[in-house]
Amino acid sequence: MVLTGAGISAESGVPTFRDADGLWEGYHVEDVATPEAYDRDPATVLKFYDERRASLAGVVPNPAHEALARLEAAVGEELLVVTQNIDDLHERGGLQRVVHMHGELLKAWCTSCDQRHPWTGTLVDRPACPGCGSTALRPDVVWFGEIPYEMDRIIDALTDAEIFVSIGTSGAVYPAAGFVQHARRHGARATELNLEPSEGSFFFHDSRHGKAGELVPAWVDELLGS
Ligand code: OAD
Ligand code: ZN
Numbered sequence: 001m002v003l004t005g006a007g008i009s010a011e012s013g014v015p016t017f018r019d020a021d022g023l024w025e026g027y028h029v030e031d032v033a034t035p036e037a038y039d040r041d042p043a044t045v046l047k048f049y050d051e052r053r054a055s056l057a058g059v060v061p062n063p064a065h066e067a068l069a070r071l072e073a074a075v076g077e078e079l080l081v082v083t084q085n086i087d088d089l090h091e092r093g094g095l096q097r098v099v100h101m102h103g104e105l106l107k108a109w110c111t112s113c114d115q116r117h118p119w120t121g122t123l124v125d126r127p128a129c130p131g132c133g134s135t136a137l138r139p140d141v142v143w144f145g146e147i148p149y150e151m152d153r154i155i156d157a158l159t160d161a162e163i164f165v166s167i168g169t170s171g172a173v174y175p176a177a178g179f180v181q182h183a184r185r186h187g188a189r190a191t192e193l194n195l196e197p198s199e200g201s202f203f204f205h206d207s208r209h210g211k212a213g214e215l216v217p218a219w220v221d222e223l224l225g226s
Pocket of ligand 1: 006007084193196
């Protein structure tokens, strides 16, 4: 099982959250990524995610995304990639199966009829839901205080995993930050691939530091014995 975070998309030009030039610099998290913020000031929240959705058009996957697709092509369903990222770079890098535990920028969720729709446009102008016509579309992303998606499937995969690898995540946000401990309790060998030691670095058997675009292809080569 592979867990990815903002660091895997950094070399593609998507800003991370907690680095010096990180995205939260200009914004307080409680102003844009909580249900309370959305209730208080929906326009600011919708505009923030509209800008991030639009910026996806200007970025491309990097060798780290491509290496995970190569691993999947070799081992098939033995691999499960779970990402905290809301971008679509894993998919564009060729990965067939990915769990977006924090949701996806390219989907809108209608809180009136509860349907999800592929979305590339804006939401701040309150477009009508293609399903029910109401104007209750929000970004299909998980905010602080909400439960991440597909947790049952993720916990099962962690329990069964022989190898757990964490790529480009600071280990600051739960529940993802606790995955390494769960996987290890159930027998997995744990490796971290990150620019610097993460907050939970000491939980891993092996912690390698450097850029994902270099570390991930090398790790995949090593695993596949090439
Ligand atoms: P962070 O911004 O917290 O952490 C990114 C990590 O990637 C840091 O440890 C960096 O050192 C590392 N990094 C930066 N550039 C890298 C590179 N080129 N190669 C490898 N590593 C690199 O991002 P996340 O851990 O993903 O949640 O953040 C977790 C969650 O917090 C996000 O999903 C988001 C955020 O608030 C929600 O919005 C719910
Ligand atoms: Zn609807």
